[in-house]
Amino acid sequence: MNSKKSHNLAETIHSLLGFKSHLNSTWVKSVCDIIKNLPHEGSTGNKCEGSATDSSKIKEELAPLNDCLNQLNMQRRQVLNDLLDLKGNIRVFCRVRPFTSGENLERLGPVVALDTGSLLLKLADNKSKRYTFDKVFHPGSSQDGVFSEVEPVIKSVLDGYNACIFAYGQTGTGKTFTMEGTSDSPGIVPRTIEALFKQSAESNHTFLVTFSMLEIYLGNLKDLLVPQPMRPTDPLPPCLSIQSDPKGGIEIENLVTIQVSDFNQALKLYRLGCRLRSTASTNSNTTSSRSHCMIRISITCFNAPERRRETNKIWLVDLGGSERVMKTKAWGRRLDEGKAINLSLSALGDVINALQRNKNHIPYRNSKLTQVLKDSLGEDSKTLMLVHVSPKEEDLCETICSLNFATRVKSVHLGHEESNEVRSHKEAVMKNLQQKIEKIEDERQHIGRKIKRLKDKLEGLTRTGLSLEEQVQLSQLSTEGPPPDLDFTKNRIGNVITALPSQLPRFMRSTICSRRKSGMEHQRSVGRDPVHSRRRQSSQRAESVTFPVKDNSECNSDRSISRSTCAAELNMKASIDNDTVYSQDISEFDIKMVVFPEQDISQVTSNHQTTAQVSHLEKNRSRKSNKCYSTKILKVDQWLDLYKSEPSISGYAPRNNWVLDIPISEKKHRTNGLKKTEILWNEKVSTYDFARQRIHSKKEKWATLEVAGRSVSERVGAKPLTLRDLFVEESISSFISPPHATRGETTEHPQDSLDGLLIEDKQGNK
Numbered sequence: 001m002n003s004k005k006s007h008n009l010a011e012t013i014h015s016l017l018g019f020k021s022h023l024n025s026t027w028v029k030s031v032c033d034i035i036k037n038l039p040h041e042g043s044t045g046n047k048c049e050g051s052a053t054d055s056s057k058i059k060e061e062l063a064p065l066n067d068c069l070n071q072l073n074m075q076r077r078q079v080l081n082d083l084l085d086l087k088g089n090i091r092v093f094c095r096v097r098p099f100t101s102g103e104n105l106e107r108l109g110p111v112v113a114l115d116t117g118s119l120l121l122k123l124a125d126n127k128s129k130r131y132t133f134d135k136v137f138h139p140g141s142s143q144d145g146v147f148s149e150v151e152p153v154i155k156s157v158l159d160g161y162n163a164c165i166f167a168y169g170q171t172g173t174g175k176t177f178t179m180e181g182t183s184d185s186p187g188i189v190p191r192t193i194e195a196l197f198k199q200s201a202e203s204n205h206t207f208l209v210t211f212s213m214l215e216i217y218l219g220n221l222k223d224l225l226v227p228q229p230m231r232p233t234d235p236l237p238p239c240l241s242i243q244s245d246p247k248g249g250i251e252i253e254n255l256v257t258i259q260v261s262d263f264n265q266a267l268k269l270y271r272l273g274c275r276l277r278s279t280a281s282t283n284s285n286t287t288s289s290r291s292h293c294m295i296r297i298s299i300t301c302f303n304a305p306e307r308r309r310e311t312n313k314i315w316l317v318d319l320g321g322s323e324r325v326m327k328t329k330a331w332g333r334r335l336d337e338g339k340a341i342n343l344s345l346s347a348l349g350d351v352i353n354a355l356q357r358n359k360n361h362i363p364y365r366n367s368k369l370t371q372v373l374k375d376s377l378g379e380d381s382k383t384l385m386l387v388h389v390s391p392k393e394e395d396l397c398e399t400i401c402s403l404n405f406a407t408r409v410k411s412v413h414l415g416h417e418e419s420n421e422v423r424s425h426k427e428a429v430m431k432n433l434q435q436k437i438e439k440i441e442d443e444r445q446h447i448g449r450k451i452k453r454l455k456d457k458l459e460g461l462t463r464t465g466l467s468l469e470e471q472v473q474l475s476q477l478s479t480e481g482p483p484p485d486l487d488f489t490k491n492r493i494g495n496v497i498t499a500l501p502s503q504l505p506r507f508m509r510s511t512i513c514s515r516r517k518s519g520m521e522h523q524r525s526v527g528r529d530p531v532h533s534r535r536r537q538s539s540q541r542a543e544s545v546t547f548p549v550k551d552n553s554e555c556n557s558d559r560s561i562s563r564s565t566c567a568a569e570l571n572m573k574a575s576i577d578n579d580t581v582y583s584q585d586i587s588e589f590d591i592k593m594v595v596f597p598e599q600d601i602s603q604v605t606s607n608h609q610t611t612a613q614v615s616h617l618e619k620n621r622s623r624k625s626n627k628c629y630s631t632k633i634l635k636v637d638q639w640l641d642l643y644k645s646e647p648s649i650s651g652y653a654p655r656n657n658w659v660l661d662i663p664i665s666e667k668k669h670r671t672n673g674l675k676k677t678e679i680l681w682n683e684k685v686s687t688y689d690f691a692r693q694r695i696h697s698k699k700e701k702w703a704t705l706e707v708a709g710r711s712v713s714e715r716v717g718a719k720p721l722t723l724r725d726l727f728v729e730e731s732i733s734s735f736i737s738p739p740h741a742t743r744g745e746t747t748e749h750p751q752d753s754l755d756g757l758l759i760e761d762k763q764g765n766k
């Protein structure tokens with residue numbers, strides 16, 4: 001059965017729903033079950049008897065092996081969980097950044113790493129304070145070393161647990177280095193993706209892995225996999241809103257979720273997403289992250305009862321840098337960003353602290369960050385917080401703040417300091433568990449290899465059951481009703497807004513005031529000049545405010561009011577204050593309010609709906625009460641097709657010519673025989689690597705070079721780029737996204753005018 005047939009079949013089954021009274025969701029489920037168990041085309045008909053006997057023999061051999069593997073999986077899950085329980089479901093690590101070039105290496109810093117679990121902070125007057133964590137990574141620690149401590153959590157994710165890994169710390173202390181890393185030393189995100197795929201391949205199950213990436217900038221959620229408009233006439237991407245289901249599961253409406261089949265695909269998506277992150281130059285970091293960057297990897301596995309959940313997820317979060325605004329002397333937009341980051345970080349601290357203390361009330365609703373992570377923090381989720389500190393004397397205050405935050409987060413240990421005896425007993429038990437895990441792992445691998453060999457043999461003889469995709473379709477059909485409309489190719493950005501809610505019951509859909517219209521949509525419906533309509537709305541500038549609302553609905557949504565700046569407009573205004581590389585900051589400037597189901601139904605009734613329509617709504621509501629919001633999963637091609645006819649992908653600047661500001665000076669140099677030009681873009685250095693791309697001829701200058709405007713990332717005279725071009729262009733050779741500037745670099749040829757800017761090609765032609 002190919003996927004097309006399955007899709008049609010799914011549609012056909014669904015179209016029969018409601019025709020007769022017995023054709024209800026239970027009926028759909030039983031039909032689906034029958035289909036799942038049907039023999040396949042290849043396995044019937046004129047198959048020779050010999051191969052049938054062979055395959056039944058192989059199946060006979062496979063059955064006990066699979067049972068055994070499942071047993072081992074279950075054992076491993078149990079032992080690993082015991083180990084993590086002992087270690088603590090919320091663990092806090094501390095990483096001390098080494099001195100970087102340009103910093104005064106002669107003076108010793110105040111942070112002294114004592115052993116693998118504690119560090120000493122030297123304070124004034126010969127005083128010092130000792131801090132203890134689950135693990136301390138010294139300045140010389142490697143990315144490998146860090147990841148080895150993270151790996152058990154990844155295993156837990158494959159076992160069906162939700163997890164969250166955070167990088168916390170003052171700006172410039174190495175959070176992005178730890179999470180993203182560099183080409184030579186990849187960080188936690190690429191390693192996690194790699195480990196997930198590697199371990200899932202070794203498992204006897206098939207996993208459906210999806211990738212999403214968003215950032216929380218100034219309190220607003222922004223999809224990092226959606227190219228963002230830079231011109232006022234560009235359509236706006238759909239608004240993201242947080243939905244919660246009765247079981248406490250969190251889903252983000254409209255968040256692009258892409259099915260990834262291997263490490264390379266996921267990594268390419270990650271790197272494209274990294275390009276869209278809001279970064280800016282601050283006193284502390286030339287490429288400071290001004291937002292929380294969140295990567296969500298979801299895993300679905302059917303028919304694996306030993307897993308904790310059928311679908312679970314891991315969030316990898318590079319938090320915005322905490323900062324003391326007094327010190328950074330930030331003002332204007334930088335100040336707003338700093339405040340928004342600090343507010344949400346303290347909300348995160350409150351949540352983790354409340355979880356650690358088993359409090360009845362967990363204040364998830366105090367920030368978007370904690371709302372998004374609600375189902376991945378606490379309960380049986382695994383949480384890792386990596387707190388980063390600077391080795392510098394002048395950062396002592398920030399270091400104390402970060403260490404106090406970390407101590408607060410692991411507060412469960414406070415006041416319950418274990419005696420040496422208890423600790424050594426615990427360590428012995430953990431060691432024992434660790435050895436057990438290793439033994440089970442060896443056995444698993446041995447049996448896994450046997451199973452693989454047999455399966456390969458079997459595959460040559462007969463086709464296996466339904467593909468994962470078919471399983472997903474059938475599963476969605478049997479649990480939620482309508483199959484997801486995967487035909488996105490005809491939908492464009494604006495249409496997605498309308499396409500998505502059409503599959504939700506009315507009460508789940510956003511109201512007029514909750515929906516942000518795309519530029520095009522707005523133009524169409526209001527018939528006004530989009531520039532004017534936007535400007536009218538963009539007068540607000542603030543961070544998101546969330547009001548806790550008592551939720552007595554079966555399917556509550558967080559009711560929030562978001563206001564923020566219209567970046568498209570701000571980009572147009574040349575202000576030195578607005579130099580955040582926020583290519584996508586087209587955030588909401590209207591009031592967003594997600595209406596509760598009951599309220600919505602009563603509204604509909606009062607709007608003279610027929611009884612039949614209301615009962616249809618009710619039916620939908622009860623169907624959706626099992627699962628409030630179903631994620632639409634796109635294949636990479638479907639996602640690329642969504643934006644295939646974009647004239648230019650303004651949000652994603654090509655990797656090696658990252659131009660988002662007015663160049664003020666440039667320098668040229670030669671590295672390994674390759675000519676490079678580095679241009680200082682208003683405190684931000686972009687590297688042009690001519691070995692990789694020859695696009696920098698005179699004709700192909702960026703608009704920024706010719707127009708004395710700001711933040712126009714559009715090439716003049718060059719072929720317009722599509723998302724597909726950029727996706728294909730991404731090479732896996734390096735992990736790092738935009739070229740990271742080296743601090744303290746000076747320029748050789750300062751120049752104030754754009755006219756004199758010369759770009760060299762590989763041959764050195766000007």
Ligand SMILES: Nc1ncnc2c1ncn2[C@@H]1O[C@H](COP(=O)(O)OP(=O)(O)OP(=O)(O)O)[C@@H](O)[C@H]1O
Binds near residue numbers: 100176388
């Ligand atoms: N462990 C490390 N080893 C080597 N270099 C490091 C390490 N940690 C950080 N760095 C370097 O320090 C600089 C700042 O690091 P990074 O940008 O990761 O900080 P950050 O905490 O993410 O800052 P922000 O919050 O402003 O984004 C980078 O040049 C990075 O390469």
